[in-house]
Amino acid sequence: MLSKHTITVAEHAGFCFGVQRAVDAAAQELKKAAQDGVRLYCLGPLIHNKAVTEELEKEGLVTIASIEEAEPGSRVLIRAHGEPDSTYRAAEEKGIQICDETCPFVYRIHEAARKAGAAGRSVFVIGDPKHPEVIGILGSTDAAVGACDDPEKVSEFEEVLKDRPVTALAQTTLTRAKFDACCARLQQICSDLAIEDTICSATKQRQDAARKLAEQSDAMVVIGDRSSSNSHKLFDICSGACPNTVFIEKLSDLPLQVLKKYNKIGVAASASAPQQIILEVIANMSEVLNQNTEMNEMLAYMDEIEKSLKLPGRGEVVTGTVVQVTGDYVVVNLGCKKDGMLPKEEVTLEDGQELTAAFKEGDEVQAKVIKTDDGDGNILLSKKKLQSGENWEEINAALDSKEVVNVTVLKEVKGGVIAAYKEVSGFIPMSQLADHYVENAEEFIGKTLPVKVTRVDQRRNKAVFSHKAFLTEEKHKKIAEIWDTLNVGDVVEGKVMRFTDYGAFVDIGGIDGLLHISEISWGKLRHPQEALEIGQVVNVKILSMNPEKGKISLGLKQNAPEPWSVIDENYHEGDIVKGKVAQIKEYGAFVELAPGLDGLVHISEVAHKRVNKISDELQIGQEIDAKILEIDKEKRRISLSIKATLPQPTAEEIAAAKAAKAEEAEKAEEPAAEE
Numbered sequence: 001m002l003s004k005h006t007i008t009v010a011e012h013a014g015f016c017f018g019v020q021r022a023v024d025a026a027a028q029e030l031k032k033a034a035q036d037g038v039r040l041y042c043l044g045p046l047i048h049n050k051a052v053t054e055e056l057e058k059e060g061l062v063t064i065a066s067i068e069e070a071e072p073g074s075r076v077l078i079r080a081h082g083e084p085d086s087t088y089r090a091a092e093e094k095g096i097q098i099c100d101e102t103c104p105f106v107y108r109i110h111e112a113a114r115k116a117g118a119a120g121r122s123v124f125v126i127g128d129p130k131h132p133e134v135i136g137i138l139g140s141t142d143a144a145v146g147a148c149d150d151p152e153k154v155s156e157f158e159e160v161l162k163d164r165p166v167t168a169l170a171q172t173t174l175t176r177a178k179f180d181a182c183c184a185r186l187q188q189i190c191s192d193l194a195i196e197d198t199i200c201s202a203t204k205q206r207q208d209a210a211r212k213l214a215e216q217s218d219a220m221v222v223i224g225d226r227s228s229s230n231s232h233k234l235f236d237i238c239s240g241a242c243p244n245t246v247f248i249e250k251l252s253d254l255p256l257q258v259l260k261k262y263n264k265i266g267v268a269a270s271a272s273a274p275q276q277i278i279l280e281v282i283a284n285m286s287e288v289l290n291q292n293t294e295m296n297e298m299l300a301y302m303d304e305i306e307k308s309l310k311l312p313g314r315g316e317v318v319t320g321t322v323v324q325v326t327g328d329y330v331v332v333n334l335g336c337k338k339d340g341m342l343p344k345e346e347v348t349l350e351d352g353q354e355l356t357a358a359f360k361e362g363d364e365v366q367a368k369v370i371k372t373d374d375g376d377g378n379i380l381l382s383k384k385k386l387q388s389g390e391n392w393e394e395i396n397a398a399l400d401s402k403e404v405v406n407v408t409v410l411k412e413v414k415g416g417v418i419a420a421y422k423e424v425s426g427f428i429p430m431s432q433l434a435d436h437y438v439e440n441a442e443e444f445i446g447k448t449l450p451v452k453v454t455r456v457d458q459r460r461n462k463a464v465f466s467h468k469a470f471l472t473e474e475k476h477k478k479i480a481e482i483w484d485t486l487n488v489g490d491v492v493e494g495k496v497m498r499f500t501d502y503g504a505f506v507d508i509g510g511i512d513g514l515l516h517i518s519e520i521s522w523g524k525l526r527h528p529q530e531a532l533e534i535g536q537v538v539n540v541k542i543l544s545m546n547p548e549k550g551k552i553s554l555g556l557k558q559n560a561p562e563p564w565s566v567i568d569e570n571y572h573e574g575d576i577v578k579g580k581v582a583q584i585k586e587y588g589a590f591v592e593l594a595p596g597l598d599g600l601v602h603i604s605e606v607a608h609k610r611v612n613k614i615s616d617e618l619q620i621g622q623e624i625d626a627k628i629l630e631i632d633k634e635k636r637r638i639s640l641s642i643k644a645t646l647p648q649p650t651a652e653e654i655a656a657a658k659a660a661k662a663e664e665a666e667k668a669e670e671p672a673a674e675e
Contacts, residue, residue: 045063123138124147340369427462539556
């Protein structure tokens with residue numbers, strides 16, 4: 001007999017209170033921002049999970065690295081990690097509205113730090129000094145002297161700490177072992193040390209539960225984002241107790257071939273791992289690892305369900321034993337508290353044949369339930385509507401040919417649903433209802449679904465269907481069709497889905513293509529969001545296609561002519577043009593006239609007066625008027641003059657300028673004269 005893989009999930013897996021609070025708040029704030037017509041920013045990734053942050057970015061949340069990147073008057077979401085006081089001051093100065101979702105447990109640490117500082121104590125944080133939570137704590141009081149999560153490196157702070165009263169606080173996600181070790185070293189250094197255990201109770205519960213499960217498992221799967229501190233701590237704890245521990249971020253990372261070697265598999269998830277990913281991982285492991293035993297167990301379980309049902313429902317196919325036969329009806333024992341009544345008109349008989357000839361007591365009969373109560377307390381049955389022979393042939397043919405059949409979902413049972421193809425009932429496992437994780441099958445009840453037949457046992461009147469197999473096949477067909485319709489050089493409509501530092505991914509009808517940052521504009525961009533927005537519809541040109549790797553490269557700037565190719569149409573020597581200062585050099589300033597088209601204002605052409613430092617006259621981003629002095633198409637150079645657009649100085653102004661110049665020269669000569 002094949003061994004069964006057991007999959008156990010640690011207690012307290014998935015989003016903690018603070019993370020769930022921040023995610024829920026982000027969803028609400030995005031709706032408010034959309035209604036008010038303002039942009040919602042988040043200082044750093046909302047949580048350390050790419051899937052969640054990408055989904056929120058699709059909804060309009062813009063992740064920024066500092067408060068300076070936010071537009072004045074916009075809204076900024078403070079994530080669960082918290083922020084230093086300087087962030088709040090900078091926001092107030094810029095008129096930015098703060099949506100503060102700092103985790104309450106983290107906020108208490110800020111308050112503890114301020115209280116210690118007010119009491120004249122120095123604050124030391126036991127935690128990763130680069131972690132955003134620790135940075136926020138250190139920035140909550142001027143009394144903070146440093147942070148460290150390595151007991152070996154605590155000694156580096158000895159000179160700062162030894163003669164001061166010190167209050168030690170902990171990063172919420174710190175492991176107990178590191179906290180205790182660092183505290184022991186601080187006690188050796190500090191003569192006046194107060195220790196406040198601020199490790200989050202949820203973190204401790206999660207770590208203890210993961211450790212306990214790892215000790216009892218043959219293999220462990222830790223789910224979390226690689227940028228998450230608590231994910232790595234969880235992995236370290238589990239791998240210390242179970243050598244066969246793997247770290248995954250998403251379902252596709254799951255090493256199923258490796259895990260097949262182990263029977264008892266544990267699953268732990270970080271505080272930033274969404275429940276959806278956890279459930280998908282568990283469902284996938286359960287489906288793949290136990291596929292050899294799943295069917296036998298499922299079929300046996302279906303038998304138990306049928307036996308345990310007190311009354312069969314309308315439309316179900318039932319099997320019973322004939323207990324009485326008359327000229328008008330057959331009474332069938334169905335193994336429940338009501339008998340089945342099979343009327344003569346619901347049986348297909350040969351000409352002149354009577355029921356008493358077709359049935360006898362003890363016969364096994366299969367029929368379909370028409371009514372659960374015929375008015376006399378019996379269950380009304382029909383043989384005619386069963387048509388089992390014909391329907392079973394169709395089911396078997398669909399299994400062999402892999403054709404699609406339509407089934408109607410009747411009801412939910414443990415592990416899946418019962419669905420009917422005409423007069424044949426079958427089972428759809430929960431994992432096969434859709435191409436994503438399904439927790440509750442209620443939404444499918446009563447619906448007709450196209451399915452593939454995956455298993456038939458006609459002797460036991462059992463069939464197994466898969467809607468997921470149909471959806472997967474259709475998706476592959478659609479993608480193949482899209483590839484066949486695309487050609488290099490085509491201009492197609494697409495929708496901007498997500499950003500990276502190197503470009504934007506654009507959906508062109510079911511396939512994502514990469515619009516590299518260099519292909520967005522003829523001008524230079526620091527980030528794609530300078531020119532595009534999530535959800536924006538754009539016309540893009542297909543630059544290259546690689547069907548083997550499934551990659552498509554797109555271009556947007558190709559929809560407009562390269563600026564120098566049409567220079568004669570738009571610009572002429574002597575024209576007064578508008579531009580924006582793009583770069584400042586010692587010898588002049590480069591002005592952007594159009595994306596990809598810059599002109600140089602030499603320092604001598606900035607003003608009628610002598611200019612020693614261009615930055616005294618111009619700033620990056622400043623809009624100016626300038627006159628085109630020369631266009632050199634061969635060298636692709638445009639010479640501009642700002643002073644040519646300015647009025648000539650008056651005689652008085654010239655005289656004043658000369659006097660100022662003479663005075664400067666006189667001052668410059670004074671030291672030499674004294675020598």
